[in-house]
Amino acid sequence: HNVGFDVLDRLARRFFASDTPRVRFKGLLLEGQIGSEPVWLLKPTTFMNRSGEALAEAARFRKIDVRQDLLVVVDDLALPCGSLRFRDFGGTGGHNGLADIVRALGGQQWPRLRIGIDRPGRIPQSNYVLGKFTPEQHTLIDPALDRAAEAVEYWVHEGTEAAAQKYHTPENRDTNTNAN
Secondary structure: OOHHHHHHHHHHHHHOOOOOOEEEOOEEEEEEEEOOEEEEEEEEOOOHHHHHHHHHHHHHHHOOOHHHHOOEEEEEOOOOOOOEEEEOOOOOOOOHHHHHHHHHHOOOOOOEEEEEOOOOOOOOHHHHHHOOOOHHHHHHHHHHHHHHHHHHHHHHHHOHHHHHHHHOOOOOOOOOOOOO
16 A cells, blocks of 8 residues: 555645656656645655655755644554544654654654554455555545545644644544454
8 A cells, every 4th residue: 555655646636747856866756836835746766764865855955844744644554444534743653654754854753644444354464554445445535535635735834733624534434444
């Protein structure tokens, strides 16, 4: 799965349709605007567990305040499939990509949008996160990716707290697609 990239692809089609990504900062970069706000969409081309290198390099170049001008979009095994959660900061939850971003940025104080993909059930976790979604999961994840792209657009203009208020999936939603 690569739900973070899938969300960026949706944003790219909507706001950067005529642009071609450039290879920069150990990733594929699109530069443009969402509304009047300048935005970079960066998809690291490193291994997932080294993705912090790309983000740190881009953040240093742009001299951005990662506490408010960076949003990491990431999958989350601990959330039900298709659910969305914004956080201003937090731990890694065992996610190797997030752990590397924490290492590279020197802390956990940066916003993230977590997209639930469920726990793998009996499938080894590494096989699960690298595999394809089932048709049942697609019925939940595809609309969630569209909502996540809308949520990122909203975050650009309104920030994490407002985006969380508008786009969080209710906690009691039962969407476990791997109960086996």
